[in-house]
Amino acid sequence: MLQDSIVRSEANATDRGEPIIRLDHIRRDFDTRGGHITAVDDVSFDLFPGDILCLVGESGSGKTTVARMAAGMLKPTRGHVFFEGKDIYEMNKEEFGNYRRAVQIVHQDPYASLNPIHTIGDMLRAPLLKHKICKSRAEATKRAGELLEMVDCRPVENFIDKYPHQLSGGQRQRISIARAMTLNPRVIIADESVSMVDVSIRVSLLNTMLKLRNELGVTFLFITHDLAVVKYFAWEGNIGVMYVGKVIEYGRTPGIIGRGFHPYTRALAAAIPEADPDLTRSKEKLQLRSLDIPKLTELPDGCVFHPRCPYWIQGLCDTTKPPLMRMPDGRLVACHAVQQAVERGDDPRDLAVTDQLANQIMRE
Ligand SMILES: Nc1ncnc2c1ncn2[C@@H]1O[C@H](COP(=O)(O)OP(=O)(O)OP(=O)(O)O)[C@@H](O)[C@H]1O
Numbered sequence: 001m002l003q004d005s006i007v008r009s010e011a012n013a014t015d016r017g018e019p020i021i022r023l024d025h026i027r028r029d030f031d032t033r034g035g036h037i038t039a040v041d042d043v044s045f046d047l048f049p050g051d052i053l054c055l056v057g058e059s060g061s062g063k064t065t066v067a068r069m070a071a072g073m074l075k076p077t078r079g080h081v082f083f084e085g086k087d088i089y090e091m092n093k094e095e096f097g098n099y100r101r102a103v104q105i106v107h108q109d110p111y112a113s114l115n116p117i118h119t120i121g122d123m124l125r126a127p128l129l130k131h132k133i134c135k136s137r138a139e140a141t142k143r144a145g146e147l148l149e150m151v152d153c154r155p156v157e158n159f160i161d162k163y164p165h166q167l168s169g170g171q172r173q174r175i176s177i178a179r180a181m182t183l184n185p186r187v188i189i190a191d192e193s194v195s196m197v198d199v200s201i202r203v204s205l206l207n208t209m210l211k212l213r214n215e216l217g218v219t220f221l222f223i224t225h226d227l228a229v230v231k232y233f234a235w236e237g238n239i240g241v242m243y244v245g246k247v248i249e250y251g252r253t254p255g256i257i258g259r260g261f262h263p264y265t266r267a268l269a270a271a272i273p274e275a276d277p278d279l280t281r282s283k284e285k286l287q288l289r290s291l292d293i294p295k296l297t298e299l300p301d302g303c304v305f306h307p308r309c310p311y312w313i314q315g316l317c318d319t320t321k322p323p324l325m326r327m328p329d330g331r332l333v334a335c336h337a338v339q340q341a342v343e344r345g346d347d348p349r350d351l352a353v354t355d356q357l358a359n360q361i362m363r364e
């Protein structure tokens with residue numbers, strides 16, 4: 001509830017009206033061969049028009065599962081997904097169809113998601129004709145050309161009659177974005193869509209997506225394990241940091257990347273490569289106690305991060321789950337040590353020098 005009310009009060013403060021998408025305490029369980037798991041546990045956030053929200057976290061933290069629930073492709077075990085104020089599982093067929101068209105996913109792997117037997121032109125024309133956005137093949141071809149221009153595939157003639165295998169990874173990724181744009185979506189969920197291509201191409205792809213947001217007002221839910229990408233793409237947006245199914249820190253991008261409070265966020269930020277060697281030198285080197293992410297079938301008691309956490313407090317972090325709490329600057333953080341530091345009036349970033357931690361380290 002706390003997280004909910006906070007995300008909403010932030011929104012009210014800026015009077016942004018109704019969110020396009022609201023995830024309300026969503027949870028998703030799976031029965032796997034290894035046992036029952038909770039892949040996503042109590043995640044809530046609002047996406048407003050033009051927002052960029054990045055979900056970051058290591059492999060298996062539940063990012064894609066959140067994305068699939070936000071896109072209506074997977075039903076939450078608990079909780080609700082709202083589109084423009086309406087619970088998507090209480091919609092009639094027409095409303096659900098509109099919602100599905102308004103929220104498009106761009107997939108992680110453009111090699112797997114583009115059908116090899118169709119030309120780029122066919123792929124773009126098909127949804128335009130099927131959903132009657134264009135009335136004739138000629139009109140659809142014209143629109144396909146505009147979409148290719150929109151995603152910077154120029155000149156259009158070099159793309160429209162090609163097959164996916166004739167294009168590079170970065171070009172295929174652009175085609176995936178163009179295809180997602182055929183139905184004039186309001187939200188694009190980009191799931192690791194730049195991780196498959198190399199760094200130089202990444203930046204130009206991110207620029208294309210930023211252009212869609214800035215010029216057409218497309219809202220982005222962007223999913224990655226790479227905070228360096230977030231730094232580039234979502235400086236004006238929000239970040240939700242996920243760790244084994246939970247959001248452990250949520251707030252404005254500059255505050256989270258520049259001054260993460262949760263030790264896990266700080267460890268992720270410390271791993272971002274910097275072009276500036278001075279910055280690299282001054283960057284904190286936060287050592288996690290263990291490199292292992294816990295298995296979802298064998299989660300530790302208390303805070304799921306405590307076995308890796310350099311600041312864990314014995315008798316608290318190993319027994320009691322930390323709730324997401326609001327910090328004085330408005331961000332949300334789920335960490336007992338951070339909470340205690342804030343209550344003492346300390347800067348949570350000074351955790352490394354508290355007596356408590358010194359004692360802790362000496363005990364180990
Ligand atoms: N359909 C499914 N059936 C069973 N388990 C699933 C299913 N989908 C996801 N999981 C499990 O849920 C957990 C979270 O998976 P998810 O794909 O959401 O993680 P992710 O953060 O997207 O990881 P990555 O960065 O590798 O893409 C994983 O342990 C995964 O194995």
Ligand SMILES: [Mg+2]
Pocket residue numbers: 063064065191192
């Ligand atoms: Mg994923």
